[in-house]
Amino acid sequence: MSTQDKVMINKLPTGVPGLDEIVGGGLPEFSFNIIAGAPGSGKTTLAHQFVFANATPERPALYFTVLGESAIKMLRYQQQYTFFDPSMLPGSIRFINLSQVVLEKDLGAVLDQITKEVEKSNPAVVVVDSFRTMVRKPQSDMDLQSFIQRLALFLASWQATTFLIGEYAEDELRDNPIFTVADGLFWLRQTAERNSIVRKLQIIKLRGQDSVPGLHTFRITDAGVQAFSRTFGLSAHKRNPPSDRRLSFGVPELDKMLGGGVREGDSVLVAGSSGTGKSVLATQFIAEGIRQGEPGIVAVFEERPQAYAERATSLGLDLETPQKEGKLEILYLRPLDLSVDETMHSILSAVQNIGAKRLVIDSLAGFEMALSPGFRADFRESLYRMIFALTGIGVTILSTVEVDESFTEFPFSTYSISFLTDDIIRLRYVSIDGQLRKILVVIKMRGGNHAKDIREYEITDKGVVILGKRLTNYQGLISGIPVYSDRPKSPDETSLDTGMEHKT
Amino acid sequence: MTAFPQMRDLAHRLLAYEAGVGKTSEPMESPALRVYEKLRQNLVTFAGEAAFESLAFRALTQAKSETSALWAVQVAADGSLQGLGEIDTQTGMDKDRAGEEGIILIARLLGLLLIFLGEALTLSLLRNAWPGEAFDDRNSAYGRKS
Numbered sequence: 001m002s003t004q005d006k007v008m009i010n011k012l013p014t015g016v017p018g019l020d021e022i023v024g025g026g027l028p029e030f031s032f033n034i035i036a037g038a039p040g041s042g043k044t045t046l047a048h049q050f051v052f053a054n055a056t057p058e059r060p061a062l063y064f065t066v067l068g069e070s071a072i073k074m075l076r077y078q079q080q081y082t083f084f085d086p087s088m089l090p091g092s093i094r095f096i097n098l099s100q101v102v103l104e105k106d107l108g109a110v111l112d113q114i115t116k117e118v119e120k121s122n123p124a125v126v127v128v129d130s131f132r133t134m135v136r137k138p139q140s141d142m143d144l145q146s147f148i149q150r151l152a153l154f155l156a157s158w159q160a161t162t163f164l165i166g167e168y169a170e171d172e173l174r175d176n177p178i179f180t181v182a183d184g185l186f187w188l189r190q191t192a193e194r195n196s197i198v199r200k201l202q203i204i205k206l207r208g209q210d211s212v213p214g215l216h217t218f219r220i221t222d223a224g225v226q227a228f229s230r231t232f233g234l235s236a237h238k239r240n241p242p243s244d245r246r247l248s249f250g251v252p253e254l255d256k257m258l259g260g261g262v263r264e265g266d267s268v269l270v271a272g273s274s275g276t277g278k279s280v281l282a283t284q285f286i287a288e289g290i291r292q293g294e295p296g297i298v299a300v301f302e303e304r305p306q307a308y309a310e311r312a313t314s315l316g317l318d319l320e321t322p323q324k325e326g327k328l329e330i331l332y333l334r335p336l337d338l339s340v341d342e343t344m345h346s347i348l349s350a351v352q353n354i355g356a357k358r359l360v361i362d363s364l365a366g367f368e369m370a371l372s373p374g375f376r377a378d379f380r381e382s383l384y385r386m387i388f389a390l391t392g393i394g395v396t397i398l399s400t401v402e403v404d405e406s407f408t409e410f411p412f413s414t415y416s417i418s419f420l421t422d423d424i425i426r427l428r429y430v431s432i433d434g435q436l437r438k439i440l441v442v443i444k445m446r447g448g449n450h451a452k453d454i455r456e457y458e459i460t461d462k463g464v465v466i467l468g469k470r471l472t473n474y475q476g477l478i479s480g481i482p483v484y485s486d487r488p489k490s491p492d493e494t495s496l497d498t499g500m501e502h503k504t
Numbered sequence: 505m506t507a508f509p510q511m512r513d514l515a516h517r518l519l520a521y522e523a524g525v526g527k528t529s530e531p532m533e534s535p536a537l538r539v540y541e542k543l544r545q546n547l548v549t550f551a552g553e554a555a556f557e558s559l560a561f562r563a564l565t566q567a568k569s570e571t572s573a574l575w576a577v578q579v580a581a582d583g584s585l586q587g588l589g590e591i592d593t594q595t596g597m598d599k600d601r602a603g604e605e606g607i608i609l610i611a612r613l614l615g616l617l618l619i620f621l622g623e624a625l626t627l628s629l630l631r632n633a634w635p636g637e638a639f640d641d642r643n644s645a646y647g648r649k650s
Contacts, residue, residue: 071551072559072620079622086624090550090632097552 009208012161015053016046018227022216024209030159032152036168037188043165046225047127052083055092059124062117063095066102067133071095081224102134107147118158125161132166145177152181183207193374201227217339228341232348232389247396250288253466257442259449262423267387268398272427276438277459278400280315282360284463285398287317294357295327297350301366305330315463326354339375340382351395359390363400387420405429422446430480439477508615515610519603521637536606537588542633543613544583556583563613573605
């Protein structure tokens with residue numbers, strides 16, 4: 001059978017931002033779906049969003065309410081969401097209450113009533129909210145499984161896409177014959193983790209679609225449910241091939257040490273203790289990008305965007321104008337209960353809005369603190385997914401990380417994340433000649449040449465400025481307590497400012 | 505309730521509309537009952553009998569506090585109204601007063617819908633119940649006769 005002979009399954013918009021990507025492009029038309037979860041997990045809101053996104057006067061949506069929440073109260077609350085368009089009622093969206101039939105008769109009568117209404121309206125979408133309340137009533141002629149099977153068959157024949165909404169606990173998922181009938185099974189969870197509520201959505205099954213597996217975080221806002229895919233909405237994107245292009249740091253001597261600059265699409269880690277100039281270097285990196293026509297995003301967690309821009313001004317770097325011109329966005333992300341996926345969504349939206357080529361995350365410690373406690377355990381894994389996704393679309397990422405200054409070791413990061421980064425620049429204090437001075441060294445540069453020099457630098461009103469030649473008269477610089485060495489200089493030391501080492 | 509004067513106007517319009525229709529079709533039925541029944545049928549469809557019955561009972565209680573003439577009127581379990589026709593009969597010599605009781609009751613019911621559903625959905629419901637009537641929600645608070 002050729003591709004042309006196969007049946008085409010239309011994909012309907014879910015009306016839930018982020019969910020289309022998770023379900024593989026949209027919900028299969030005429031599918032029979034169950035939305036399950038605990039009370040308050042967002043089941044009804046999700047169904048409403050789908051209804052409002054797909055109902056038309058010609059092919060309306062029928063929304064059957066059974067026992068449980070009163071339709072009047074439900075509409076009172078649901079109309080607070082921005083997606084709720086009252087003008088669609090009752091022409092495109094019709095609410096029908098079945099509680100009397102359920103209370104006085106049996107499931108057969110309920111099925112008859114639904115059949116009658118469907119035949120009358122020829123709907124594109126049918127929702128039964130909540131079908132679980134019917135189960136709790138002792139049944140007579142028809143059991144629930146038989147009811148669900150007949151309902152599914154009937155609604156598929158009438159070319160309706162259907163949602164059954166039900167309150168289910170986790171352990172009810174196993175061995176439940178009702179779920180075998182469904183084409184799609186959406187499970188919504190909400191759990192309290194320390195002081196934060198974490199909401200997660202899982203597509204347990206979705207026939208005929210390549211949905212994104214795993215648990216996806218979601219949030220309920222004024223706009224309704226918003227889902228955040230684990231793949232950050234980038235699953236459809238192919239990874240860009242590695243680039244040989246080098247991006248300038250805006251610090252000429254550092255560019256030389258990096259063999260011409262940071263490779264485009266790399267993830268760079270700038271590590272150092274407090275006051276060593278990590279943020280200054282990051283600001284120079286982003287400002288240089290803007291100067292070269294590469295829009296940038298700065299995600300800050302520890303200071304407000306205004307303060308960040310003002311500090312840049314003190315270094316002679318104008319971040320106000322590019323913000324007004326749409327070439328720079330400074331994101332302040334610190335609501336303290338974010339998931340990495342939500343943070344990523346904000347960053348990705350900003351990246352896509354301005355076509356950003358450079359991203360600064362200042363800092364990883366602030367980023368971790370901004371996350372809901374429940375997500376901190378997964379910080380490394382989340383960071384890996386984020387960096388992989390962003391560098392894959394050609395964004396060069398510079399992250400700063402604070403490390404505790406130690407005089408016995410030389411750590412690069414407290415997160416053991418050096419494997420996530422292509423390049424590492426380490427800043428640190430050293431005690432020389434009765435002064436606390438600063439040194440910089442390029443630790444690692446994946447797939448490129450970089451200098452092995454240890455260079456002294458200062459933070460001036462022009463930012464990070466690397467001084468003179470490499471420090472050749474000291475032993476043990478990286479310990480922070482070097483020893484003066486009066487050994488004679490080798491011929492190369494007398495002539496070179498920057499030595500290159502090839503690394504593969 | 506600040507919206508009550510507008511609800512009275514709207515109730516008056518609906519009763520007047522049904523009185524006009526009733527002259528040709530169902531002259532024996534009170535306009536207030538016809539308005540009530542149309543609201544009941546529409547609301548029961550989407551909210552259920554129990555929800556409508558609760559709402560109607562509350563509206564009737566409020567209306568009874570305004571006029572003692574409604575003291576014998578009751579809301580049945582299915583939400584239907586019992587006893588309003590008898591008031592019409594008793595006050596047959598004073599049709600304006602009989603209309604007044606109906607206006608009060610319908611205005612109270614509309615007022616509750618406004619509180620719970622908001623203006624847009626209430627007008628949407630009224631448009632569905634009275635497709636021939638214009639309920640303009642752009643230029644006035646709760647409608648204007650076309």
